[in-house]
Structure formats: C-alpha cells, structure tokens
Amino acid sequence: MVFDQLISNFKLGIDYALEQLINGINIGGIYALIAVGYTMVYGIIELINFAHGEIYMLGAYLAFTFYVMLKLPFPVAVLLSIFSCMLLGIFLEFIAYRPLRNAPRLAALITAIGASLFLQNLALIIWGGIPKSFPELTLPDYFQSPIITIYGSASISLLQYNIFFITVFLMLGLHLLITRTKIGTAMRACAQDKTTASLMGINVNRVITFTFAVGSSLGAVAGILAGLYYNIIKHTIGYVAGVKAFAAAVLGGIGNVPGAMLGGFVLGIAETFGAGYISSPYRDGIAYAVMILVIVFRPSGILGRKQSVKV
C-alpha cells in the first residue's frame, strides 16, 4: 500500500518534486537556524542545551505579544523579541549552566532538561493553554502571499521566498562571523581547547556568553518565522522543534556549524518528501530513519570529524 502511494506520487512529475523540495528547504532552514544554536554551545562547553527549543518557542510568543497584544510595529516587535531571547539565553547560561561548569556533565544535562520544562510551563502560565496565531491581514506586505511561478506548475509563495532568503542570509552571516572575525576565532579556539585558549588570553566566559547570545537570537528568528509560516504558537512547539533540530545537529556532526546547517536542510527535506511521497503520519519516522542511517554509516555525522583521544 505504501508502494502504490509512492508510485502514484512519482507520477505527479517534476513540478511536484520541485515544490516539495521548496517546502523541505523552508522547514529545513528553520531547523538549521535552531540547530546551529545547539551545535555551537556543544562545541564549546560540551553541553546539550535542551532549553534551546524553548527559546525558539518564546521568540514566537514574544513577537506575538509585542505585535498583537502591545500593538507595536512589526519590525520593532521582531527586534524586541530577538533581543529579549538573547538576554534570556545569556541569563540562562549565567544561572543554570555556569555554576555547573566544573560539575559532572550529567548535572548540567539534567539542569538543561529542568530549564526546558520550567520555560514550557512558564509559557503555559503566562499565555494560557489556547494556541495563538498571527492575524494575517495586519502583517506587512512582504509577508502576505502573492504567488510566484517558477517552473511549469510549480509555484511558491512570497512568504516561502522570504523565509528562504532570511535563513540563508543569516547562516552566511554566522559563517562569516565564525571564520572572519576575532570573536569568531576565539569561539573556534575555545571549542578546540578551553584551557589553552584562556592561556592565550581569551576570556572564555565572555566567549561562552557571546555564543549563547548568538544562538538564542537565531533561535528566536526561527521561532518567529515558524510562527508566521505555520500560523500557530503554543507552549509545546519548542519541544518538537528542539528535538528535530538537535537530531539535525547530530546528523551534521555535533560541534560543527556548517554541519548543523546541512543537517537542518537534510532533515527538513527528508521529512517533507516523506510526507509528500509516502504519508504524513510517517513523516517523523522517516526523518529519524534517515538520521539513523547516516549515523550508522558515519557515526560522527556528515561533516563531523572523528574525535581522537589525546594522550
């Protein structure tokens, strides 16, 4: 039965494949933005920041609050939301993770899970149990959706187009930040070896704070884009997106930033093709199956490097 579906879907042709590819890239871009946050933090302090998914969720909620409830202009609402999430990320690091810097890794992991649960329930208390959505007609024009045809009968909406460019632009920016700036080099140095980096005069604490700030800002943007694209915000979206983005980060090689970006896109495309060519209830299963296959054949991820044990 699954095969009949597959075959009949293939018959739909290349326009259909192209459109699904675009859907996949869109959702993949959003996953990628969240995944880089996970991977940067892991690269430096070897902690899986489970609360990162909640930053994504709060980014969406805050933008909604500023825009719909406080009636601020859209760009202002977005910037305020990003800024707040950045502060929240820094605050989280300072309160929950820094005190455990020298404790066993398990302690920090449990703290991260605790922070995640705390933020989820905080959101539930503040905004209530009823899901929220952006009122469409009041959004600025560039997020309304006239349709652009690209090939045959394949067409995308302006919103998808915008999301794509925003995610690509941000990821290029991040790449430049990490490879061409002083702070970026400092980040890479800390990821290699914290002790030596501090011996070289790098303020490791400041670098870590900066990493959290950048990761959280990108996570907030991802949340806002997802809120606009899917038009639903509720306190549980952080968990789902977080798990998938983490899987994407692992898929691409945990600790590797281009890997996380690649992993995000791969996962998004796999998920969408699974839903589009096989069946929607299987979409998550298919995405994770892809991830498992990659890890089995390349344990350190697509772009990851084998960790050599230093003597």
Place this chain on the structure above:
Amino acid sequence: MKKLLSFRFLILISILAISAALFAAGCEKKMEPGPEEVTEDLGPIKIGFAGPMSGDAAAYGEIIRNGIMMKIEEINEAGGINGRMMELVVGDELCDPKEAATIAQKFASDEEILAVVGHVCSSATLAALPYYKDAGLPAVSPTATNVDVCKKSEWMFRDVYRDDFQGEFMAKYAKEVLGLTTVGIFHENNDYAIGLMEAFKKGAEEIGLEVVGVESYVKDTVDFTPQLTKFKHLAPDGIFIAGYYQQGGLILNQAKKLGLITQFMGADGLNNPKLIEIAGEDASSGFIASSPFVYEAAGGEALKFKKNFEKKYNGMTPDWMAANGYDAVGIIAKAIEECGADRAKIRDCLAGMNTADKGYKGITGVTFFDENGDCLKPAYVTIIKGGEFVAAEKQMF
C-alpha cells in the same frame, strides 16, 4: 545473612501491603452508588461537564460550557428542579482519550454527580464509556458524532446526529448542490475523523463523486504544506476536511499561502468561529460546513438564546455546540424532574423518551432517542461569509 533476610522480608511485606491497598481501592469503585438518603436537605443537584477546556480544542469546551451555564442559571432562577439548585462540575480532558478516562473515573466516583454532559470529542467519549457503564452514570453528549458512541453503552445518549448520516449527506451536497466532480479528503487519525471520512467516501462512491486522494494527519500536526502541495497537483474540485477547527484552520491558511484554490468543505467539528480566526478571513471565505443546527432556521427561542448568550458573554457568538449543550442540560433536567434525582432513574427516563411526543422540545428542535440512545436530527449547511458562519442559501433535506 541476617541483613539479606530482613531486606527480603521488608520487600515482601511492602508488596502485600500495596496489593491490599489496590484491591481495596478497586473494590470501592465497583460498588454501585447507594440509594439517596431520605432527608429534607438534599443539597444541590450536580451534573458534570467533560470536555476540552485547554489545548487545541479548548474553544469547543469553552463555548459548550457557556451554553450549559446559561441553561443552569435559567433553571436556578426559576427555582431549580423540585426546589434544588443545579450545580456544574467541570472536568478538563483536552479531547484526549487518556485524560477522558481519568475525568470519567472522577465523575463516576463522585456520588453527588447524577449525570454528565459529555464528552465533546468522539475518541474521548468512547474512552470514557466503560467507566460510565461500570458506575451506572448516564451521559448525554452534545457533540460526539462517531457511529459507535451510543451503540456501545445503554448509559450513553446524544442529542446530535451521527457521522454515517453526516458524511453521506456532505458527499451528496457536494455533488448535487455544489456540482463538484472530483474531491480530495483530509482527515485526522482519530475515531471521529476516520468514521466521517469512511462515510463520506461511501456516499461519494454511491453517487459517482470521484475521490482523487485521501490524506491523513495525526493530532498536533502543524505543517500541512507537503500534503497541500500534493492536492495542488491533483487539483480536485473540492477538498473535504474531517477534523477539528485547529487543524482545519491551519489547512485553510496554509492552502492559501501555497496558492491552492479549491472548494473546501467540512463537517460539524469545523463549525466553530475559531476556525475563521486561525485561517484568516481571506483564506476561510467561502468555506462550507455541515451543521446540526442553524440559528436562523430554528427561529424564535433559538434567536432569543443567541441574543442572551451574546449579551452575557461579551459578544461571543454561540455556535451549534452551545445550543446542543444548552438542550442537553434541558433534557437531563426534564429527566430529573419527571423521574427523580437518581442516576439509574435518570437513565431509564432518558431511554423512555423514545417518540416525538415524549421527547424534549428545545431550541434545537425535538430530541428523542432510539433504542441505542441516538437521535434523528436533520443536517444544515453553513458557509463562511463576511467573517462568520451563516446559513448557506441552498439547503438540502
């Protein structure tokens, strides 16, 4: 050696103690509620309402609860039932079968609750059924439409029609009134939507309406773009959505974003103002849904109810669910008044309302039950125009 022995002994004792406790608790639940004590001061009559008060389906719970409260307050203002005031106990089960079972157990073991209005979603109702049956607690669902709901228990009644009727009705309407030749179906993976989808499919096959594709989704899905893209390429004349307003709204919204233009149709679950809010006025305009009840068609008492509801609840427009909830309370109140404030007596009274004259005359028309507890009521068609659900011009009976 001695230490090991005493440790094992402790474990044994604790296991025995726990089993004893569980056994005792289990026994307590199985006892039938005892006869009412004959005293002067009997206290308020409590009925329960089980529905989603939070989560994706919260809008249903809120609006039905409001409808229920209106009837309860009306009854209390008129002096209550045989002098006793009515009280409502609300249980939030999030439309989830597991939670519904918990709430059902809670209601069943509270002896003061004489009847339940609920549940709202078919899957939840089916999960709660066995508990009401075991405890002998009658329930009237204002909204559960899955075919099996009343068949499975003689303690379960409903004042809304069934999905086999509704699904075939919509298929017929699609072909004969809307003139569609091809149609696609979107459905959620739950009892309600699968039953409705099967009924629609059967109806469509019987009249020669071609079903080009069936797509399913699980609860909590937010991304419908891959499937909507598929429908875009299959290009059916219409798409029938079997599901609840949260997902329905997202489907409409995302379809518009993708440029999918087709006649979207739905059933009772989508007939809620929140759908329009989620989808946006633009994306939801022209959406057609079947409804068990339409205020304009019912006239008089119904319109009065609508006006009072809007006044009481700050301009919130009541939908068919609120009206059904209102009448469900009325039905239970009639049973209590005529047969007595006792669970088994209420149930027998409800079962006795089996013809139109013995039925309950409420704002949704006359409700009477067949041998299963189902009721026969006509279906109406509504369309979204100008940001709200209004009766469609062409009705089909």
